[in-house]
Amino acid sequence: MTTGSTQETDMGIGLGLALGLLAVAAAAYTFVAPGQFQTALGFAGAVTLSALCVAALHVWG
Known part of the structure; x- marks a missing residue:
């Protein structure tokens, strides 16, 4: 059982928008x-x- 946490952001969506x-x-x-x-x-x-x-959506999406 791993206790590591992953952090996800919506930067790709915001930057793309x-x-x-x-x-x-x-x-x-x-x-x-x-x-x-x-x-x-x-x-x-x-x-x-x-x-x-498009690049932002691909890189951070």
């Missing part, structure tokens, strides 16, 4: 950006944050 919300905000910025360069920055941010969201 936070990055997902930021990705949605960046995608929304893409639609309201005034110029082509700002639209490209919003799209790049959305893609980057989406990839980080």
Whole structure:
């Protein structure tokens, strides 16, 4: 019988959710950006944050 304890956290879910919300905000910025360069920055941010969201869910999930 082992008496060791394991500690589980929901950091992966929380981090994934936070990055997902930021990705949605960046995608929304893409639609309201005034110029082509700002639209490209919003799209790049959305893609980057989406990839980080998936990575966080895989690493800590």
